[in-house]
Amino acid sequence: EVQLVESGGGLVQPGRSMKLSCAASGFTFSNYGMAWVRQAPTKGLEWVATISYDGSSTYYRDSVKGRFTISRDNAKSTLYLQMNSLRSEDTATYYCTRAPYWYFDFWGPGTMVTVSS
């Protein structure tokens, strides 16, 4: 059974940093692209970043480019999202997703990130 479990969310002040992790199990992690998708409170879904199966390629939405870094450790079956210079508009539930191709087929339960002073 595919399982994705996010961790690392919480309350953070504007301008500070936070690192999210996603522990994957139930599939061969190193064979799949992975992505982060976020959802602001009561809002819709917003793609954040994608990383290829081997980490050689990464893609970001413009609003996080230069501030967020997606990475992975295939030996640990873990996906990461390093978030720097956080803004209030980054407040959202962050979902870790498996991306076998261009779509996202499995999602974790999400971790809430609140950026506020």
Add this chain to the structure above:
Amino acid sequence: DIQMTQSPASLSASLEEIVTITCQASQDIGNWLAWYQQKPGKSPQLLIYGATSLADGVPSRFSGSRSGTQYSLKISRLQVEDPGIYYCLQGYSAPWTFGGGTKLELK
């Protein structure tokens, strides 16, 4: 960026009724379209990918279709477990973009 215009924003339907939700892409995206269902407090679940392919474990009452740049999700006979918010996703080009969502309720 490719815009995905989803309609209606909300709808109410009765059990066993046929329900159709549409997404209009701002440009040609081929079959790079997926549909998701999100229930309150839960993460989204993949229903359809490639515009028409049913994801594993999804009931056959869900189906997807395409006409040019308009995409449709059809629920053939609405069931009690189907209410939620439905989103389309285009994966033709980055940034991947979702539709605004359709909130489906039982009448």
